[in-house]
Amino acid sequence: MIAKVQTSDLTAIVEPVCRAHGLELVQIVQTTEHGKAILRIVIDRAGSERGPGFGVTLADCQAISRDLAPAFDVHEVMRGAYSLEVSSPGLDRPLVRPADFERFKGSEIKVQTHDPVPDGRGGERRKFQGTLLGVEGDGFRIEMEGRELVFSFSAIAKANVVPRFD
Numbered sequence: 001m002i003a004k005v006q007t008s009d010l011t012a013i014v015e016p017v018c019r020a021h022g023l024e025l026v027q028i029v030q031t032t033e034h035g036k037a038i039l040r041i042v043i044d045r046a047g048s049e050r051g052p053g054f055g056v057t058l059a060d061c062q063a064i065s066r067d068l069a070p071a072f073d074v075h076e077v078m079r080g081a082y083s084l085e086v087s088s089p090g091l092d093r094p095l096v097r098p099a100d101f102e103r104f105k106g107s108e109i110k111v112q113t114h115d116p117v118p119d120g121r122g123g124e125r126r127k128f129q130g131t132l133l134g135v136e137g138d139g140f141r142i143e144m145e146g147r148e149l150v151f152s153f154s155a156i157a158k159a160n161v162v163p164r165f166d
Helices: 007-020 058-075 096-101
Strands: 024-033 036-044 083-087 109-116 124-136 139-144 147-152 156-161
Touching: 007 024, 007 036, 007 058, 036 058, 058 083, 096 124, 109 147, 124 147
Parallel strands: 036 083
Antiparallel strands: 024 036, 109 124, 109 156, 124 139, 139 147
């Protein structure tokens, strides 16, 4: 099993490779599944929010994977056996950075908070779904069930775009 590598160290290597291919880094996830170390790199293409045909291709994933493997070896970032997985964010794209929340303004999103927060109806909960209204200071706003809710980025455990099949 490999030791966890600082995400900032990986980002410093992955982002320039993505940019060289006209892509952006969405997320780096280090995990272990069935005793096997896995490094997942999620990439996207600007404009993918416009729908099918604008996103990442299999050839993009292959090119990033092909270029990252030797870069990791040269920088000796990854120690031990691991699997490298490069993928698109998928239909339920994770929202990770404030720029992601601005980019997908107007989209329906699911939000899960670390701790229960007020739900606008007198109760508290951790899971919410509504229309992303935009970024505001150190957080974002959604419209849910006729109410406007504000979340701080630090309160968010997970946020994803809800796929639409119109």
